[in-house]
Amino acid sequence: MTQASVMPDLRYRAFISYSHQDKYWASWLHKALETYAIPKRLIGQTTAAGVIPKRLAPIFRDRDELASATDLGRKVNEALAQSANLIVICSPRSAASRWVNEEVLAFKRLGRSEHIFCLIVDGEPNATESPCRDAEECFANALRYQLGADGALSRERTEPIAADARTGKDGKTNAKLKLIAGMLDVGFDTLKQRELQRRNRRMVTITALALVVMLMTTALAVVAFRAQRLAEHERNQAEGLINFMLGDLNTKLQAVNHLDIIDDVADKAMRYFSSLDESEVTKDSLAQRAKALQLIGSVREEQGKLPEARRAFEDSQRLMQPLVARYPHNPQWQIALADSYSWLGMVAWDHGDLPQSLLQFRMAAPLVESVVREHPEKLDWLKHLGWLHNNIGHVLEERGQLSEAQKEYGIVLQIYRKLVEVVPDDRRYRTELGHAYDNLAGISYSLGDLAAAQGDASQELAIWQPLAQQDANDNSVQLYLARANAMLAKVMQARGQGSASVAALENSLTIGNRLLAADPTSTDVISDVASYSRGLAHGLRMNGDAARAEQLLRNALTIYTQLVAKVPDEPAWQANLAESHLELSRLTWKKGDVSSASASAEMARSLIGAVMQKHSDYSRAPPLLAESDITLGQLQMASGNLPGATAHWETALKILEQANGPASDPRLAFLKPRAVALCLLGKTSEATPVIAKLDKLGYRDAQYLQSIDATPCHSLHASRDIAVSAEATTPH
Template identity: 35%
Template sequence: MNKGKNTPNAVPARQYRAFLSYSHTDERAANKLHHWLETYRMPRRLVGTAGRQAGVPPRLTPIFRDRAELPAASSLNEQVHLALSQSEALLVLCSPAARASRWVNAEIALFRKLHPRRPIIAALIEGEPAESFPEALMARDAKGVEHEPIAADFRTDSDGPKLARLKIVAGLTGVPLDQIIQRDAQRQLRRVISVTFVALLLVLLMSAMLVFVARARSEAENQRQQAEGLIEFMLTDLREKLEGVGRLDVLQTVNKRALAYYADQPDLQTLPSDSLERRARILQAMGEDDFKRGDTPEALAQFREAYRVTETLLAASPNEPQRLFAHAQSEFWLGYVDFLRDRNDAALTHFQSYQTLAEKLVRLRPTNRIYWRELGYAQGNICTIALDQERRNDLLQSCKGALDTMLRVQRLEPNDPAIAADLANRHAWMADALRIQGLDRNALMQREKQTAILQALLQRDPKNAGYLQDWMLARYSMSNLLYDLNEIDHARALRAEARADVAQLVARDPANKDWRVWQSKLAKPLAKGVH
C-alpha cells in the first residue's frame, strides 16, 4: 500500500484530481479503475459547466496511485503525504483486504485531517459494506460528526461496474449523476448510429462487389455471408438497443435495403439453411418495426414470408429446438395481427399452434428457461383472447396458467429485468380476468403486485421506454378500477399521471402508433365498467 514516513507541515496547492487508496491485494482492480479514469473523456456538453471547484474538465487527470510496497515502513512516506495534500478528492477501493490494511486507514485519516471538506468516494469492489469499509472511512471527525462517503458499488447485483464508474465521475466533478448518465448515454447512442450508417455503406459497397465477383463462387459466398451478417446486426442487436430509448424511425431505411437484398432471392431452395434462418429472423424484425409504425399491410407481408421460411425449415427438422422456436415466433406474429384486427378466431388458431410448439420445446429441453418463457407467452396469448371475448368458462384458468408459468421462469432467473416485466404483465391480465368475474378487490391486489414490480424496474432503469409504457398502462387500468371502487380522487390523480407520461412518450417518438392510440384513450373521461 501507500507507505513511508515524514509529514510536511505545509499543504501545497491542488495538483491531483484524486488520490486512489487501495490494498495491494486489490492491485488488479486498482490498475483497471485507474486506467479507466485517466482515459475517460467527459461528455462534450458537460465540459466547462459548473462543477465542484470550477468548470468541468475534459479529462479526469491526473489520478495519483502509489505503486510502492513497503511492508516494513512505520508511517506514510513523504511522497504519499504530499500527494494527499495536493489531491482534490480521495477514492478508496473497499474490500475486506482494504479494511484490514493499516495503510488504507492511515491515508483516509490523514486526508480527512488535511481536507475535512473535500469528498471521499468509497468504491465497493468486494464483500458487504460492514466487512469492507475501512474503520477510518466511517470514523467521526473532531466535532463528533460522521461523514457518510459517496458510495459506488461495483458488485454485479448492485450498481454494477458501469454505473459505479459513472458515480465516481459524478463525485470527482460535482456534476449530478443523472446528467452524466444522460450525456454518456447520448454519446453512446450517437456512436451506435454512426456505426449503423457506416455499416449500411459497407453493405451497399459489398452488394456492388458481388456483381463483379459473381463468377468466383467462394468469394461470392463470403460476401453474401458478410452482407447478411451486417443486415442481421442492424435489424436485431442494434434494433434492441434502440428500442430501449423508444426510437423506431432510425432503422426504416435499413429495413427497405434489407428487403431489396432478399427480394432478389425468392427461391428458398437456392439458400443454405443458415441463410434461411437468418432471413426469417430479419423478416420478423422488419415486420415488428413496420407494425409499430402503423404500417400493418407491410408488416403482415413480412410475417407471412417469415412463416413460409420457418415452416419450410421445421418440415425438414421437426424436432430441432431452434426450428421449433423460429416457427413459434411466426405463429405468434400472425396471430397477433389477427387479434388486433378483431379476428379472434383466426388469432386463436395461431396462438394455439404457438402454445403447442412451446409445449414441445419444454418437453425437449425441460431446464431451458427461454423455452419456459415462450410457453408463458403462449399461455398469455390465449388469456388475452379469453379476456377480449370475456369467455368466463376458461378465462381464469388460462390467465392463471400464464401467471404460474412466468412465476416459474422468474424463479429460474430471479434477476432478469425482462422477465420481471413479463411477470408484471401477467399480474395485469389476471387482474382483468378477475374484474370480468366481478372480483374487483381481488383484481386490485393483482394490480398492486404489478405496480410494485414496475416501480422496481423504473428505479433500476428510469429512461427505459418499455418500462415507462408499462407504467403508463398500469396507471390507466388502475384508475379505471379505482373509479369503479368509488375511489374517485385517487383514480383521477392516476389518470392525470398516465396522460403526462404518454405525452412524453409520444414526444420522444411521434412515429409510434401504439403510443398515439393510448394518448387518445387517456384523453377520454373516466367511466364506470371500463377495463
C-alpha cells in the same frame, strides 16, 4: 447536494482499484467500460446516479496513470475525489494489497460507500469466516466492514455489491453489465436485454463473417509460401496474419462479443492488404479486404460509432458489388455482399432511419434467397435468410405497415418450420420457431385477426411447454412460456372467453412469481409480473372478484411506480403505469367511489400525456389517452355533468383522428375507443360501420360490450349473444 447534481462535476466515471498481479483484469475492465455503447434510449435519462451519458469514459486505472507523480498518495486521493464510483477488482492478491485497502477506505471517507462495486475474479468472498481459508479471501478488510463515525473501520459487517466474473458464476459479459447497471443505477436486465437483442441481430452475420475470415488463412498461407514472388516484409506480414488467425482468432473469436479481438483481426488484415503490390491484388484479396472492412464496421457499430461503421460497410459494399456482378455464382461472395447491405440496414436502424434500413435489408434478401435456392443443404444460410426477413418485419411493424410485416413474419415462420423439420432436436431452431409464432400472434391481434392470433398463440404455447419440461432450469424458456400464456389470455379476452383468459393469466403469474423468487433483481421478470397482475385484475373485476382484483392491481401499481422512478423516460413503463391507474379508476367506480375513480383517471391521462409529448411516435399512447378521456367523460356523466362528459368524448375522438387521420385505423387498439366514443356521443350512424367491423372480427371484450350496451348503440351489434357461446369455446 444530491448525487445527481454532483456527478456531472466529477472528472472520472469510475476509479479501478486492483493489485498489479491482476493487471490483466484491470486492463480488460478499463477497455470494456470505456468502449461500452450505452443504449440510445437510456442516454439523457436521469437516475439516482445522475444523467446517463453516451459513454462511461474516462475511467481512472489508478497507479498506471500516475507513474511519474512525485507524491503518489496525494495524487491517488485527488483522483478518488474526482471519481463517481470505485470498482475494486477482488482476488486474494487485492485482499492482501495495502494500496487497495487504503483506496477503499479513502473512498468511503468521501461518503460514497454506496458507489463501491466489486468485480470478483478469483478466491472466495468472506472466506475468512471459514476455518483455515484465510488465503482464499478476495475482499479487502475495508470492503467487509462499515466505516465508523471516527473515520476508521468499525466491527459492523457490510455486504459489498459484487459482480462475479469467475467461471460458472456471472461470467465476464454479465459481470461487466452488472457493474455498468450499478454505475448508472438502471436495471441489469435493461442492459442484458439490449445485449441479447444486439447479439441476436449480429450473431448470424458475425458468425458467417468469422468463418470467412478463418478461410482467409488458407489463401494467405499460399501467399506465405510464394517467397520467390513476395518481398520479405510481405511474407512476414502474411505469416504473422496466419499465425494470429490460427492462434488468437481460432481460440477466442467464438466469444463474438470480444471487440478487441475482432478489431485486431481487421487491423492486421487491412495492414496486410495495404502492403500488397498492385500486381498481387486479386479478386480473392479484394473479397478478403471487403470482409476485413465488415469486421471494422461491426466493431464501430457495437461501439456506437455509427458514421465510421457506415463508411466501413459502404467501402465493403463498393468492393463486393463488381465482384458479384462478374462472378454471380460464387455463393460466399453473394453472402458477403448481402452482409454489407445488412450491416448498413442495422446502422440505419440504430440511427432511426427506418426507410433506409428497410431499403438495405431488402437489397440483401434476394442475394441470400438466391444462395439458399442453389444450396438448400446449407442450413446456416437458410437461418441467415430467416434473420433478414425477421428484421424486415420488425422495421415494417415500427413503420405501422402491419400487413406487410405480417407477410414477412409468415416467411420467417416457414423457414424455421423447415429448420425444425430437418433438425427436430435442435433447441435453438425450436426457440426461434416459438418467437416466430409470437411475432405473428402479436401482429394478427393488432390487425384484428383474432382467430389467427389465438391459433398462433396456441402454437407458440405448444412449443414452449415441452421445452420447459425438458429443462426446468432454463429460465429464459420459462419466461417465454409465461409470456405466451399472457398473449393467449389477451386474445381470449378480446374474443369474450373471459374465464379461459383468467386461467391463462393465473398460469403466467404463477410462473412469473417463481422466476421472481429465483432472481428478485430481474427487471424483465418484475415488469412481467406487474403486467400479469394488471391483466388478471381486469379479468377478475369483470368476473366480480373485486377484492382480489384490487390486491393485484395495487401490487402492479407499486411495481410500475418503482420502475418509472428508476427510469423516468421509459415510455412502456409509463404507459403501463397509466393503464394500471385507468384500471383502478374503473374498479373504484364499480365500488361507487366516483371521486377516487376520477382522480385515478386523471392520473392516467397525465401520465400518458407526458409520454406523447416526449415520444410522439409511441403507438400505444393515442388510444390509451383516448381511453382515459372516455372514462373521465363517463365519470362526469355519473356526476351529472353532461357538458363535461361530452367535452371529454369529443377530445377522445380528436386524439384518435389526429393520430391516424379520419379513416378508421385497422388496429383494435384504435377501433374500440372510436366505437365507444361515437356511441357515447350518440353518433350512431358514424358508429355503425365501426361496430360492424368489430363484430365481423369477432371482438367480444366484456368491457367493450358493457360500454356499448349503456349507449344508444346497444341494438347495433349482436356481440352479447355471440360472447356467451364464445365463452365456452376452447382455444385450438
